[in-house]
Structure formats: C-alpha cells, structure tokens
Amino acid sequence: MSDKMYLYPLWVRIWHGFNALFFLVLLISGISMQYADLKYSFLPFDWAVLSHNISGVGITLAYLFFLVGFVLSDNKRHYKIEVKGLCGRLIRQMQYYLFGIFKGEGSPFPVTAESKFNPLQQTTYVAVLFVLYPMLILTGFPLMFPEIIIDNFFGIGGTLLTALLHSAVGFLSSLFLVIHIYFATIGSTPTSNFKSIINGYHERH
C-alpha cells in the first residue's frame, strides 16, 4: 500500500452513483418490457413502464448535471482523445489485456493525475457518453410521448423505427456496462477501483 491519488471529484462520484442506479433500473425494466409475457415476466408490466419512465427522466437529469460539470471543471482533460497514434495505443492496451496481464506486466498506460484513463477506457467512455447516451435520450423521450412521433417514415412506422433504435442502443450500452464492471475489477486489488469511485482516491499498484 502506498500513496493515493485523488482522481474522482465529489461531483463525478455523485453523478456516477445516480447514473449507475438509474441505468440498472432502466436495463432491468427495459428487458422486462421487451420480453413481456403472460406467464413469466421479470417485473409486472405497469411497474416496468413506470420505473423505466422515472429513471429515464432521472438519468437524463443526471446526464445534464454531468455535462455541466464536464464544461465547468477540468475533469474533461481526461476525455480529450489524442487522435494521432490512437490505433497503436488501443492495440497496445488490448495486447496488455490479452497477454501482458497474464505475464504480470505492468499496464502500458499507468494511471496518473494527468490521465486517469487508458486509451480503451477513454474511447469507450467518450463513445458511451457522447454518442450512445444522446441517442438513448433522443429516442427515449419520443417513446414516452408517442403522439409526437410521425406515423409513417418512408413506409416504416415511426414508432417502430424509434423503438428499434432505442432498444439497439440500449443493448449496446448494456454490453458496455458488463465490460465496464468487469474491467473495473482489474486494479491493485479486484475491489480497489470500486472503492475509488466511492471515496475518490485511486490506489496505486
């Protein structure tokens, strides 16, 4: 055990807590609606609709809070992707996860106060926060107020199209979540990263 670095400011941790909670509710209720069935259902359908609506609004508010924090604080420096040589760095990080990690090598991009994410983390966070989330929100709200959706979009039902997009993006986000949680167990100990996102301090190897 050695020195600790304060990497996750309070507002990030607060956002992250709410975000994770709402996301889990959305995921469970979303799957439950998609696979609604007379005999077996995750959640009763009306509960699923209600909790999905509430946490959908909740996660949107949390997201707006994150955007404000993003703009106002200097946490955004961790999200600036250096495009030059990105491919090479992504490959190095993948090689580490596929081989290096088993040989006991150190991470090729160790966590520093200046850059807390490795290139893979960085790109997936940016992709999820600035591509998937806006798409989820932009398709989710029309489904909550379906009367605003155009009935027919080049021969395909507008609601159908919106719903297909919404569930596809939701599915991708659920893949992200599983990967995200799994890779969070790769720290100095399997639980240390989880402690970090709660107390803010990163433990070094």
Added chain:
Amino acid sequence: MVKLTKSLVCLLLLSVLIVHARATDGADNSQCLQCHGQVFYEYHNEWTDQVDRKPLNPFHYIDSVKMKSSVHKMFACIDCHSMDYQTFPHSGELRLEEKYQCMDCHGGDETYAHFNFEGIESAFQESVHYKSSDERFNCWMCHDPHGYELALRQDKPIVEVVTLSNKMCTSCHDNKFKYGLLSHDDPVDIAATHAWLPNREQHFNKVRCIDCHTKVDADLLISHNILPKEQALRNCVDCHSANSVLMESLYAHRAKESRAKSGFFNAVVLNEGYIIGANRNKTLNTISVILFGMLLVGLLVHAVLRMIFSKNK
C-alpha cells in the same frame, strides 16, 4: 301469425327499399332536413300569419353528411319514421310510434348471415347494459340510426376503426343527457376511472373500449357482451406480449387475411402501430442473446485465466 305478417311487411319494405336504393343511391330527405338538418328551423305560423324562427332541440339535429356515409344511407326518413311526420306541427301521438329494431329487418335474412345478427343479439342480451336497464337498452343506443357505418369489416385504418367504435361508447358515457335516459346517476368520468392506464389518450386512440370490456367471441367479428367492470381487461401483458389478445380482436380480421412473412411477432400491427412487447423482432432478439452470451463467456475465460496466472506467480 302476427309475427309472420310483420316479417312479410318487412320483406316487402326491404325489396322496395333495395330497388329504390339501386335507383337513387341515397334518398331525398331535403323536406325533413330543412328543419332537422339546421340549428334553427322556420315555419309559417297560420294563427299569426308570421314566419316563426326557433332553435332546434340539438337531440333532434341530424348530421346529413354523416347520414350519407351510414349503412342505411339509401333510406328515406319516412322509411323508418311515420309518413305523418311530413306534416308540421307533427302530431303529438307520433312520439308514441314504435321504432323498428335491427332484428325486424335483419333477423333471419340470408343476405346478412355473415354478420351473425342472431349471435350478436344474444351476446348483447348477456351484457351489463341490457341486464341493468330493465331491457330498455337497445341496439340504436350505440348504432346511431342516422350515422352508423361499418368500420372494422371495411378495413378502415385502425385509428379510424377505433375512433368510430369508441365514439359509440363515449357519445353516452361522456354525455349526461343521453346517459340520463337510462340511469339516475351521472356518468363517471371515463378519463379518471382509467387514470391507471399510462398513455391513456394514446391507448384510447389505438384500442377500442370493447377490446378491454368484452371477451373474444369466435363466432362474432365484434363481441357484443359488455362485461361487468370487474371482468374488464386490466393486465397489460394481455396485449403487450407475443401472444397479444388483440390478434384475436382488433387485428383478427387483418391477421387472418395477411399472413405476411416477417421477422416480427404480430407483424400485422406494424403497418399502423407498434405495441411494446408484442412486436419484438425475432432475429434481433436472437442476435442480441448470442452476442451477450459470447461476451459473458469471453469475460469469464479472462477472469479464470487471471486467477490461474496470479496464483502461479
């Protein structure tokens, strides 16, 4: 014997009417409509020798445009009402006149066998309306004699089918004067009693009242047995699932006619709507389950390898 003469009269009337219809495509009702098609009516008062102008009782108003699209558009007013209405003021006794009922004309008629009027009548006689009104409730109370048109059977767009059918119910349940003909209570507020239904307006535009308030009846295109409210459909999954009950009611007609091949459950709905839970795409579902499974297996293998290698060190 009385019944036989009545039927004979009806048969005669019918044949005359049908010939009449083929010839004119809609009767000339202008004499009656100059009063009954207006908000105000005028007549020459013989006692004062003046023209009187009066507001027409809105319940006596007849929408001539709606009448032209109704199934009985070819009828003249006096085919159903007494000839004596041609004089004004109408004789007071006329209001005692007995009205024709659907079965007087359509009962036992082969031409209309596919509608199964007899089946409809007996289902109707089981309904809460008939039973709780001392049999005063009749078919005309839903089927506007001056505007009823076929909806579902005519393959009108679903939204139109739903609007036409639901208006039959709301014309009374949202109107304390019509409702008051049958009950001493005011009608309960339909929006309030259905507040438990999310997106209520959307639902009322896309499903019929009878889809929840009747049970599917295989012999009838339109179930007519309105059940007590305790037996109404409340379970969302009855509609929002792969085996949606709507496929046997609102969409039954379409489902039978187009067995279109498509990767979706209940694909017929998709031309005009989308029902969560009932319109899943089979291919996308399979792909997503496979991808998710592969990811889990991959991560599991990675985790196991990590454990083995960390022990070996």
